[in-house]
Amino acid sequence: MKRLIMGAKAIAEAAVSSGLEAYFGYPITPSSEIMENISVLYGERKYPWFKVFLQSASEIESVNMLFGAGAAGYVSMTATSGPGLSLMAEGISYAYASEAPFLIIDVNRGGPGLGNVAPEQSDISFVLNSLGHGGVKPIVLAPHTVQESMEHVHKGFELAFTYRIPVILLTDALIVHMYDTVEWEPPYIVKPKVDWAARGRNYGQRHIINSIYLDPPELKANKERLLQKQKEIEKIAESECFMCNDYLDVLYIAIGISARISKEAVLKLRENGIKAGLFRPITLSPLDKDNLLKYSSRAEKMVSVEMNEGQLAQEIMRITRRDVDVLPYLGGYIPDVEEVAEAWK
Amino acid sequence: MEVKQFSSIYENGITTYCPGCEHGLLLKFIGMALDELGITEKAIMVGSVGCSTLAYKFLNVDYVQAPHGRAPAIMSAIKLLEKDKVVFGIQGDGDALSIGIAELIHAANRGIPITVFMYNNMVFGMTGGQMAPTTPEGMKTTTTPFGRDIKQMGPPLDACKILSAFPQISYLKRVVITPKPIFTKDRVMYSSKEAMDSYKAVLNAFKTQLMGGFSFVEFIGTCNVNWKMTILDSKKYVHDVGVKVYPPALCRDAFGVDKR
């Protein structure tokens, strides 16, 4: 049954109904509503698996509590924004190297520095290049509607435990605060099998969640194991190409709310006979390289529509080795359908 | 006749600490206490950055390696989710009182029943002997070559005093783990009282956790390599200078475990 719901509330319900067992968070605008909505669901009888809700003293404490929960094999999550994600980088690096899973929702706000609380997409470079020291590549999901955000929370929990890796859900202040129609129930409760988790020896082998390897051969072996895992994770890459049937005059590239607006622009251009299409990565990391190369080879020109100076374009240029024009929106401005449609020239 | 072994200590495990350091003594007592209380099979250890990171090669229990200073946060999360397990961690004085003081204070304020052992050797040991928040006034370290200047850096931090402010801590103790050298006219001997007191403290800290309370024990020990002293001189230094700045004290014992 379709219903009208605010993004934050939808994400909160999706998380708890999908099997969230522990939430540790710190308030930061514009993500606090997610934590507030989850706090209300704690203790409800229909969610008996939701064991712990704790507001921590800082983002540093949040991410370390997530690391502890992941090390013990429990489904855990937090929601934060840019400044908080910067603080969590150390914890994410440790979790990536020690293979402890959790989900972090980044509600992108204006940056860098204190910035503002308007929506931006300026954390793309941060989460894609290395979300922590030493080469950290978590899985990054980029929903563009509230319903997709709910699906991605469920998918995020599943992927985190399948690959034992931190997962980042990259959304923005607008999607989390907008009201949208959704119709979604979790297909199943995420209850992973965790025989590697540190829950005590229990008369068996000990479990070690560790990232220190003092000898170079051991550290090399650990990194190679993580790189091999990255290769396997490539299989889950997903993307959507909107109206990309044949030869394209212009291929727009966008994620999140920019993608939704670009879809409108594409429809407008098609009405006027211009062959426009939109490539929307669903998994930002791993990026769906095969489809990107396939669709970009059919396009005369590529334009990335993003709420930053061109961070997604950089990634696309690196993969396709072609120039990508950038339509930037800085400071919290939202893309305008007319401007996006004009940009194809 | 078979030699008695502890299930919590690797049979061929070797401690990789400097000769004369009492960190190995702390690990030995933790292993003994876990076996004596029968909790080895449900123990989870959280190691920190510093010399305690070497502990997992010696103790045969479940282990999570924490970032610098963050062990109390990780321990709190694990204990909240696995209530019937025994969660403990070893930190250095720099780990607990410098970078990790916010995590320690908030974990202590919440009073979630975990056990924090802090090995206080008044310097940052693993990184080569830099000044720590617990360095006494005037002590020379690699970053205070002229002695600690309390006008700029303030006096050394006292963990017991800081943590006494929190009402939900159940066991707060400071012991000296360094054996005291006893000088007679022709030789030097060592007392074993400090070692026995430390073992009691470790045991009681675990007992407090089993009774549902937060326990914190500070051990004053040596770091003879970074203090640039011989083993004997470092033991003397602890008992001449160390105990004056950090006298052994039982700052809180809410369940009365020390009296039993």
Next chain:
Amino acid sequence: MYQVVHSKWEVIINKERCKGCEICINACPQQNLSLSENVNSQGYHYVEFSEMGKKGECTGCKICWWVCPEYAILEVRKNEKADYGS
């Protein structure tokens, strides 16, 4: 006639763990422990136990076991080779 004397107590040592810090050597009231001429696989001169020390036989006080930081002194136990009563 030559009579073999055994002390009532003996100290079991894991020489691979010993780092030659000599705390136990100083701690023993009877001076039953001494540093060996040989080295172990870590390269340290390790400690050796002799039942008859400079000041008498081992009394099983266990001070060495309490103060050893490496758990190289594994156990201080009754010596089964000791002569009891005869």
